[in-house]
Amino acid sequence: MKLSYEEHGPVALLIASGDFTADSSDNFRRVAGERLGSGARSVVLDVANVTLADSAALESLLWLAEETARAGGALRLVSPQHALREALRLTRLSDRFECSETVEAAARSLR
Numbered sequence: 001m002k003l004s005y006e007e008h009g010p011v012a013l014l015i016a017s018g019d020f021t022a023d024s025s026d027n028f029r030r031v032a033g034e035r036l037g038s039g040a041r042s043v044v045l046d047v048a049n050v051t052l053a054d055s056a057a058l059e060s061l062l063w064l065a066e067e068t069a070r071a072g073g074a075l076r077l078v079s080p081q082h083a084l085r086e087a088l089r090l091t092r093l094s095d096r097f098e099c100s101e102t103v104e105a106a107a108r109s110l111r
Contacts, residue, residue, distance in 0.1 A: 019051055
């Protein structure tokens with residue numbers, strides 16, 4: 001998975017693309033943890049281009065949701081495509097994540 005980020009004060013924007021699997025979960029947690037460690041409280045995670053999500057990806061999303069809550073913030077997912085939506089639905093995790101259609105809408109929901 002390719003992962004990039006932007007920092008906007010207390011909100012970090014992470015942009016993921018490709019397969020979000022066990023092979024990429026350690027890097028995802030490292031990058032997300034570094035953003036939280038550098039002062040971000042909330043994370044907007046753009047997953048519009050994530051093509052596959054396995055159980056390790058779901059565990060990483062749960063971890064990030066817990067870490068942002070612990071920091072006094074929140075996690076927002078942006079435009080999850082079919083593969084990720086289906087994985088969340090099948091594991092009954094859909095209700096654990098707030099989703100937005102755009103990065104801007106996700107950021108507004110954090111204010």
